[in-house]
Amino acid sequence: MASGSLPAGIKWWSGGKSPYNVNYGKIMMWYFLVSDSFTFGAFLISYGSTRLGSDYWPDPNHVFNSFPFMGHANLPLAFVSLMTFILIFSSVTMVLAVHEGHKMNRKGVEKYMIMTIIGGLAFLSCQAWEWTHLLTGSHSVLVDGKVEHWATTITKNPFGPMVEHAGQLVATPGPQLFGGFFFFITGFHGFHVFSGLIINIIMYIKTRLGHFDQRGHYEMVEKAGLYWHFVDLVWVFVFLAFYLI
Amino acid sequence: MSSFEVPSQITIHHEPAPNTKRIWRAFWILSVVTLGELALGLSIYNIHKGPNPSEMMVLFFKGVICILTLAKGYYIAWVFMHMGDESKLFRRSIVVPLLLFIWFIIAFLHDGNAYREARDSNAGEFKVIKNDVPAAVLERGQKD
Known part of the structure; x- marks a missing residue:
């Protein structure tokens, strides 16, 4: 791995050049990402604080255990792992596009940008399926002595503690904030994926039109790439907080 | 769009990386670590299903998963986002606030x-x- 060290003897702070040896736009993208990581961090930490402040919290392996076209098969973690791999792979194709950009190879950038855009679309489709599955699912819940059928929404959580009712085990309503945190944080992340996708599509069009060849560098693709990798980075932590632990 | 020159704020240019070996290596590391996390996550699931769930064991596994996630974050930032190629001062200006x-x-x-x-x-x-x-x-x- 490159050390990132710069030769000695240059007066970096004497003006006229970036003391970080980085262009303004890239510095600002990095600082935006730092502030965005605090936004996501605040959401995830408030989720953790609420979860530790509750007497009962549903087991994620019990809530997220379905897979498209697999019916009621119990497959904890399977679908969300697929989503994780899709996002990691689209991150790889993005960094390969940046690599081709360094070599000023327009065809290569186009190829890898298309692959990245497809990866982003696949991730968003997976998320749409997962949300639909949760919002339209039906679970028996014991409410005021009567069994009702609930989906998982921002106000209803059918995954509470189990109790005996009429000779069989029925769930009671779980902590109400579960759905709120889940839909808000994965939704906020999904919104980032969506905006990253739009940025990537614009970068693809600009590459095709030859704008970056005229400009003489592909730094815009690099900046879009930073944003896209950040979306992947955040997903790693959302995956940790909501599904793994 | 007419072509224009960006006033370069970069004093020393990095040579483009000669090949993509480092990228693919990071990809395989990320994949293997994710599979390890899945194995630990499923172990936690099975411990919970078992007769006497050991709280200490679950907590230990969750701690290991958190450390593996931090390792993934490091590889994404350092290799994919090229943080490892930036100057030391710039890296610190990102990492210290975090x-x-x-x-x-x-x-x-x-x-x-x-x-x-x-x-x-x-x-x-x-x-x-x-x-x-x-x-x-x-x-x-x-x-x-």
Whole structure:
């Protein structure tokens, strides 16, 4: 791995050049990402604080255990792992596009940008399926002595503690904030994926039109790439907080 | 669009990386670490299903998963985002503010836990009556 060290003897702070040896736009993208990581961090930490402040919290392996076209098969973690791999792979194709950009190879950038855009679309489709599955699912819940059928929404959580009712085990309503945190944080992340996708599509069009060849560098693709990798980075932590632990 | 020159703020240019070996290596590391996390996650699931779930064991596995996730974050930032190629000063200007997260996480998780303990023991100002879930059921539910 490159050390990132710069030769000695240059007066970096004497003006006229970036003391970080980085262009303004890239510095600002990095600082935006730092502030965005605090936004996501605040959401995830408030989720953790609420979860530790509750007497009962549903087991994620019990809530997220379905897979498209697999019916009621119990497959904890399977679908969300697929989503994780899709996002990691689209991150790889993005960094390969940046690599081709360094070599000023327009065809290569186009190829890898298309692959990245497809990866982003696949991730968003997976998320749409997962949300639909949760919002339209039906679970028996014991409410005021009567069994009702609930989906998982921002106000209803059918995954509470189990109790005996009429000779069989029925769930009671779980902590109400579960759905709120889940839909808000994965939704906020999904919104980032969506905006990253739009940025990537614009970068693809600009590459095709030859704008970056005229400009003489592909730094815009690099900046879009930073944003896209950040979306992947955040997903790693959302995956940790909501599904793994 | 007419072509234009960006006034370069970069004094020393990096040579483009000769090949993509480093990228693919990071990809395989990320994949293997994710598979390891999945294995640990499924172990936690099976411990919970078992007759006597060991809280210590679950906590230990969750800690290992958190460390593996931090390793993944490092590879994404250092290789994919090329953080490892930037100057040391620039790297520090990103990483040092993020160190606030250490205190942020400790303080708020401790706060949530303290709130639950205070409420469950009816200590101090909190005189909240626990909801009508029977105590035996509460014990069966997973607390974390």
